[in-house]
Amino acid sequence: MTFDLINPELKETRQGFADALIELGAENPNIVVLGGDVSGSVKTSLFKEKFPERFISVGIAEQDMMGTAAGLAVAGKIPFASAYGEFAAGRPFDQIRQSLAYSEMNVKICASHCGISVGPDGATHQSLEDVALMRVLPHMTVVTPCDYNETFLAVKKCVEVNGPFYIRFYRDKTPNFTDKNATFQFGKANTLIDGNDVTLVANGLLVWEAIKASEQLKKEGISARVINMHTIKPIDSEILVKAANETGLVITCEDHQKHGGLFSAVAEVLVQNNPVPMDYVAVNDTFGESGTMEELMAKYGIDKNAIINKVKKNLKRKK
């Protein structure tokens, strides 16, 4: 696979969510969408225009939104509940735990504006803990697509699985580089670049950074494999164990706290199967602040340069 690193197509992941929703709405009359007063921002307003009777406004009330979604699922609907990451996972955590996860309700939570990359809004709106919160819940599937195409596929396909989902994406335009006709299967990660010296396991926004890092490392004679771990739960253990065996060093890359997210999920697999040196590219146990996406990713150490530094620092740990 080759990537246009100089001039990639830029597209919003949240638009991928909205476009998939509209297709789903046309295909299946049981698809309903709950709106929590941010329908313009999370782009569910596009569904509302097409299918007004199936757009259910609940106001600024995320706890009620999750319960209402559960009730709609009891009545046989397939509800999509959408909000910014912090308010989709953090605020209604107990409602998600009891009424969706424990009760195994067929509700799809779609969280936009996730991670520190949401930028200028500052720390209150930068959900850096949502993956950790959702990942500890039994029955929950947790997905972090890496671009527009993959967000579209994840949303389209989540209705094929009966049960609660948490799908996490972003606000800003980001490179759209995956093949829209690629096979996409929950729980099956994709190897985007082959390599033997180190494995970069990335998800979401950091997949593109990992690709850029790998290309630059190649010029310096370091061969970095890039795995797109779009599904964090259930995680693809097989591909991880194989990569650890073959490369002997694993660096995880995510726009999330280092605790409880991808770093933890990968470590949990490797520590049981084939422990190799590991390190993280993630936010290091701190809250964010205002700034642009690029500024914050640089300052908080979750960009291409951070990945390259972590690789070089850790290569000497290899046995």
Add this chain to the structure above:
Amino acid sequence: MSKNPKITDVNELNEMSRQIRRDIINMLLISKSGHSGGPLGLADIFTALYFNKLNINSEKPEMEERDYFFLSIGHVAPVWYATLARRGYFELDELKTLRKVNGRLQGHPAPLKTHGLPGIEIASGSLGQGLSIAVGCAIGLKLDKKPNHVYCVNGDGELQEGQLWEAIMTAAHHKTDNLTMIVDFNDCQIDGRIPEVMNLYPLKDKFISFGWEVFEVDGNNMNELMEIFEKTKMPNGKPKVIIAKTFMGNGVSFMKDDHRWHGVPPNPEQGKIALEELAPTKFGDFV
């Protein structure tokens, strides 16, 4: 046909609710753990709904035409389990397994998919969540233009949970007139009387100002209950709430209207007295 069909005679309904109270005491004596007060106070409402008002079939718990019943206060599970067993959803003998490991009668109602107890649509335990679910279900049924009615039992102390007021707004906004909420108004919560812990009153006015149609009833009077549930099905664009005045621990003199009986079971001696006060019925005990 359900195994145990509906009851139309008020005297017989009263006898059934007394039997359910005896079942609650017997269950708690076996489990040695669980809530006494709320379940005893709600026995008449559960009997009225399950033995007369709800369109249900215990042989086909998931039949499409069923009325939907949600319990928002999962801790009163013993009254629900006893009612479901008496109505034929499962064998009476299973009432002996309340709160026991590997059992289906969890301390707080567990979802069908996890524990497999028929008649339970969704988990309940963490307070304040049931009404949102009931409203969502009512909206879903309206979208499909289905005639099913939705019922939700809430506590009065539970109304201190903010999520309930979110759901109360949502219900009125979406004109869910296919929804009847029942507030178990016993004026007791774990720490004492409601106005002492966190005042809720005037409750009726709050519901009216939120756009609901409000009914008040003696929740321990079967004649009144039979009448009131007929009035809440009016398709007038408004959700309905029945504020049902009950007594915590009703039917057992030393438990009645005493908040200290919220979360504890009777000891063997207290259980014996309770069962003497609740005279045996023609339906017979499960123990």
